[in-house]
Amino acid sequence: MIVTVTANPSIDRAVRLDGPLVHGEVQRALDAREDAGGKGVNVARALRSAGVETIAVVPCADDDPFRLLLEHEGVPARRVPVAGRVRANLTITDPDGTTTKLNMPGPRLSETETSALVEAISVSAEGAEWIVFAGSLPPGVGDDFYSVAIAAVRERWGARAPKIAVDTSGAALERVVAGGRPDLIKPNELELAELVGETLDGGTDVIASSARLAHLLVPHRVGAALVTLGGDGALLVAPDGVLRAHAPRITVASTVGAGDSSLAGYLIADVSGADATARLRRAVSYGAAAASLPGTQIPTPGDIPAWDIAVEPYAS
Numbered sequence: 001m002i003v004t005v006t007a008n009p010s011i012d013r014a015v016r017l018d019g020p021l022v023h024g025e026v027q028r029a030l031d032a033r034e035d036a037g038g039k040g041v042n043v044a045r046a047l048r049s050a051g052v053e054t055i056a057v058v059p060c061a062d063d064d065p066f067r068l069l070l071e072h073e074g075v076p077a078r079r080v081p082v083a084g085r086v087r088a089n090l091t092i093t094d095p096d097g098t099t100t101k102l103n104m105p106g107p108r109l110s111e112t113e114t115s116a117l118v119e120a121i122s123v124s125a126e127g128a129e130w131i132v133f134a135g136s137l138p139p140g141v142g143d144d145f146y147s148v149a150i151a152a153v154r155e156r157w158g159a160r161a162p163k164i165a166v167d168t169s170g171a172a173l174e175r176v177v178a179g180g181r182p183d184l185i186k187p188n189e190l191e192l193a194e195l196v197g198e199t200l201d202g203g204t205d206v207i208a209s210s211a212r213l214a215h216l217l218v219p220h221r222v223g224a225a226l227v228t229l230g231g232d233g234a235l236l237v238a239p240d241g242v243l244r245a246h247a248p249r250i251t252v253a254s255t256v257g258a259g260d261s262s263l264a265g266y267l268i269a270d271v272s273g274a275d276a277t278a279r280l281r282r283a284v285s286y287g288a289a290a291a292s293l294p295g296t297q298i299p300t301p302g303d304i305p306a307w308d309i310a311v312e313p314y315a316s
Contacts, residue, residue: 012037262287
């Protein structure tokens with residue numbers, strides 16, 4: 001089983017335009033859709049569709065519309081009641097795949113609600129192989145929330161504690177890497193550079209720089225890093241070396257959820273006993289398939305083409 005934690009879930013509203021987005025103009029939408037979202041929820045949706053047992057831990061009131069969306073999509077969840085309403089995010093996609101996102105801050109959690117969320121995470125960890133901490137943190141929750149929750153899980157379950165995967169950014173990622181020692185992080189190249197205090201310019205060799213920056217963290221502060229690089233594929237940086245996967249050629253419909261899907265693909269392969277090469281190949285397959293789908297759709301196994309994705313050792 002894999003537990004996902006989404007401290008700041010969202011109702012993801014996706015709008016597809018018939019032309020490029022123009023500031024200040026009234027435009028026509030071709031269609032729109034709503035999904036239960038948030039990075040951890042997206043991972044749980046992909047896991048469930050692949051037949052992997054999962055449960056999504058989310059703060060959500062009984063009468064929140066988000067609950068109905070979650071139940072409609074059949075995602076098993078442990079809900080922690082909170083006073084505020086789950087935020088609604090808006091994604092606008094141009095015909096060429098250019099995506100504009102408007103992300104709301106989310107409801108403010110009280111100390112009592114935050115403590116209840118940590119307790120729900122700790123309880124849900126029983127028997128799990130992985131816990132995925134994913135996404136931003138809501139107002140009222142400290143930047144160290146993920147580290148606090150990881151410590152609670154490890155204290156309760158000891159040697160039986162699950163492995164920890166983290167997909168977040170900014171101060172939350174900095175704090176969890178500094179104090180939580182996760183088994184896996186999944187940054188993109190910009191998040192990785194921010195984490196180690198560097199800036200990437202337009203002439204940077206993204207493969208070489210990402211491998212170098214990840215080596216500053218692996219294995220001293222994190223167990224491994226899955227670095228997603230969009231059209232440049234992905235890197236898996238582990239203590240025993242670096243693997244590079246090349247991305248397949250696709251027509252991009254929307255990049256929303258592609259990183260979440262990459263992490264889900266990696267975990268789907270991992271719990272099936274796949275080796276590092278197969279895990280990285282599955283991660284890139286899921287990420288590319290997600291980018292090929294409109295809106296915030298998360299790929300199912302049937303959406304994954306039979307791509308021949310090249311994976312090779314990378315000597316940095």
